[in-house]
Amino acid sequence: MSETVHAPISIPVPVDPNADRPVGPALLKGWRRKCPACGEASLFDGYLAVHHECPNCSEALHHQRADDGPAWATLVVTGHLLAPLMLLMWDLWQPSPIVMASTLSVFLVAVSLFLLPRFKGAFIGLQWSRRMHGFGAEADAPTHQ
Ligand SMILES: [Zn+2]
Numbered sequence: 001m002s003e004t005v006h007a008p009i010s011i012p013v014p015v016d017p018n019a020d021r022p023v024g025p026a027l028l029k030g031w032r033r034k035c036p037a038c039g040e041a042s043l044f045d046g047y048l049a050v051h052h053e054c055p056n057c058s059e060a061l062h063h064q065r066a067d068d069g070p071a072w073a074t075l076v077v078t079g080h081l082l083a084p085l086m087l088l089m090w091d092l093w094q095p096s097p098i099v100m101a102s103t104l105s106v107f108l109v110a111v112s113l114f115l116l117p118r119f120k121g122a123f124i125g126l127q128w129s130r131r132m133h134g135f136g137a138e139a140d141a142p143t144h145q
Pocket residue numbers: 035036037038039040041054055056057058059
């Protein structure tokens with residue numbers, strides 16, 4: 001006799017729309033690129049495209065308006081990394097300009113690609129937490145009975 005093994009079934013877990021939404025955990029879940037409501041499912045459908053709603057808890061995510069915020073934050077961080085790196089690199093090795101430009105460019109592109117989706121997730125987590133741009137509108141909507 002063989003024992004039947006059942007695959008785990010993913011059942012959407014509803015999240016209370018009136019629940020408190022602390023900023024810190026929402027920012028952290030967003031930074032991890034997870035849904036700010038449940039923290040389980042991926043926030044993104046691809047590299048930067050956001051799911052219309054969470055595949056796990058059905059939280060509406062289409063309200064997000066991160067816009068240029070994540071790109072701005074990425075530029076601020078990478079720009080502040082670049083200046084000391086250029087000085088340190090020049091002070092230690094004094095490489096030729098082409099070597100310096102090419103190595104720093106590769107490094108900065110890699111850091112930017114790493115940071116951009118994380119900053120976007122954090123921005124969406126902040127917006128969800130503060131019920132901005134329609135996040136939380138379902139909690140304010142009158143219930144029809
Ligand atoms: Zn979720």
